[in-house]
Amino acid sequence: MTRKGARSRAGIDPAVLVDLNAGTAETLTLSECLAVDFAALMPAVLPAADPTRLRAAANDGITRRMALAAELALELGGGAVVAELARHRSDTVRGWAAYAIAAETGLSLAQRLERIRPLADDPHFGVREWAWLALRPHVVAEPLATLDLLAPWTAEASPFLRRFASEATRPRGVWCAHIRCLRADPAPGLAVLGPLRADTHRYVQDSVANWLNDAAKDHPDWVRHVLESWREEVPAYVAKRAARSL
Secondary structure (H helix, E strand, C coil): CCCCCCCCHHHCCHHHHHHHHHCCCCCCCHHHHHHCCHHHHHHHHCCCCCCHHHHHCCCCCHHHHHHHHHHHHHHHHHHHHHHHHHCCCCHHHHHHHHHHHHHCCCCCHHHHHHHHHHHHCCCCHHHHHHHHHHHHHHHHHCHHHHHHHHHHHHHCCCHHHHHHHHHCCCCCCCCCCCCHHHHHCCHHHHHHHHHHCCCCCHHHHHHHHHHHHHHHCCCHHHHHHHHHHCCCCCCHHHHHHHCCCC
């Protein structure tokens, strides 16, 4: 029998929370993701780990704690630990792998993107979010190079990879730093948006629309022009969502 995910932290079955904290189950909702006790999960995954710093950070935001967990894992096992984390049963742990890829030293942007691909294509919704959020600082640092590297991803068979190309490069985004140069001039974003304008997958459509909605907050006329130029190709759903702030 497939269990239903809890809609609130209070609604999580205590037995389910035990499994989540032991790394033997996956979360099904954002509420469950936010309820995982990293200080309990880390020793279950890496027995030699000292969870003291994770306990001290228990009240920090989730992205800060994800980055800290990855940092501790790298301190314990170096770059070799990433593969172990990336194939773990727990979606939270696979998310740590994404942050570890972002935190590893000596990697180029292209290398980080190549290593993040399996996590960007993960079956679990949370891991896919952690994949782009983890790399966001690198995207912010090199946005135009990122767009060049991600343009080929728009032709991937997987909608998850296609969506990553647009979601990772949103000018504003969610839970992340803004990309100043794309807020100043969103036109370079067409490198990924253009090939995705007629995408039939709703997961991709939402991201494309949200990218354009981000841009509309700074450049409404530009977004109007883009939507008009795509009028014969862009799905009505995308056009409506993209224009919701206009």
